[in-house]
Amino acid sequence: xxxxxxELRTALKMTQADLATTLEVSRQTINAIEKGxxxxxxxxxxxxxxxxxxxxxxxxxxxxx
Amino acid sequence: xxxxxxxxxxxxxxxxxxxxxxxxxxxxxxxxxSLAGISYAADQSWYDSIAIILAAFAIHLAIGIxxxxxxxxxxxxxxxxxxxxxxxxxxxxxxxxxVSFSSYSILEKSFEVPELSPSIxxxxxxxxxxVGIIVGRRLVR
Numbered sequence: 169x170x171x172x173x174x175e176l177r178t179a180l181k182m183t184q185a186d187l188a189t190t191l192e193v194s195r196q197t198i199n200a201i202e203k204g205x206x207x208x209x210x211x212x213x214x215x216x217x218x219x220x221x222x223x224x225x226x227x228x229x230x231x232x233x
Numbered sequence: 234x235x236x237x238x239x240x241x242x243x244x245x246x247x248x249x250x251x252x253x254x255x256x257x258x259x260x261x262x263x264x265x266x267s268l269a270g271i272s273y274a275a276d277q278s279w280y281d282s283i284a285i286i287l288a289a290f291a292i293h294l295a296i297g298i299x300x301x302x303x304x305x306x307x308x309x310x311x312x313x314x315x316x317x318x319x320x321x322x323x324x325x326x327x328x329x330x331x332v333s334f335s336s337y338s339i340l341e342k343s344f345e346v347p348e349l350s351p352s353i354x355x356x357x358x359x360x361x362x363x364v365g366i367i368v369g370r371r372l373v374r
Contacts, residue, residue, distance in 0.1 A: 196245040197314040200373040209313050 170229040174202045176220045191215045250315055253307040260300040267293045314373060322365025329361035330354055 177187050177198075184202070188195040193212065200206035208216070208228075217224045246254070271289045280286045308319055334354065340346050 194245055194247045194250075194312045194314060196373065197312055200314055205373045206314055206317065212313060 169207050170204060170231060171201065172227055172229075173198070173216065176216075176222070176227065177202075180220075187219075190219065246315060247312050250307070250311050253303075253310055257300070257304045257307045260296065260303045264293070264296045264300045267296050318366060318369035318373070321369050322362050325365035326358050326361035330358050333357055 177184070182190070184195045184198045188198045191198075191212065197206065197208075197212075201208050213224050213228065216227050220227060271293055274280060274289065280289070308316055311319060334349060337346070337349055341348070
């Protein structure tokens, strides 16, 4: 699944480690999501949504659509 | 440190996962030691009463049950990427054991081959599980 996580994170001047700490996941999880190798759970997607103040569908893009 | 080495060790895991994994590993070690010790004692004919046999059985069973709950706790509380890696590795290891044993059972019916013991199953399961974890961690790095 494509996503804008990296650009949103860098816009907030956060490192992967900062984001991981804020959202209580591992840095590897953030890295894997940014690279499109792992799709986050719905609760984690909502955490991204609240942090970046954007709807989930603006952060994540389902390739099928 | 290359990706393979990072995948072999638990580099990158959150402290809570490392703590829970260490607890699960300690119980798995206790379970394996109790199995080896009780089996060795049985081979040496050290059990001279039914009470001792039942006590040894109860101890091993209790450690096994505790291990199941500790491992379940580790999976439930794990970081979501690590949980996926662990569950994929478990599915892979169970699949490898089922396929290898069912295939071997066909050979057993057709040829004179040594009988497979449960200990072989545990070894295959453990190796496949470790391979699954290492491959899973490498794929997401």
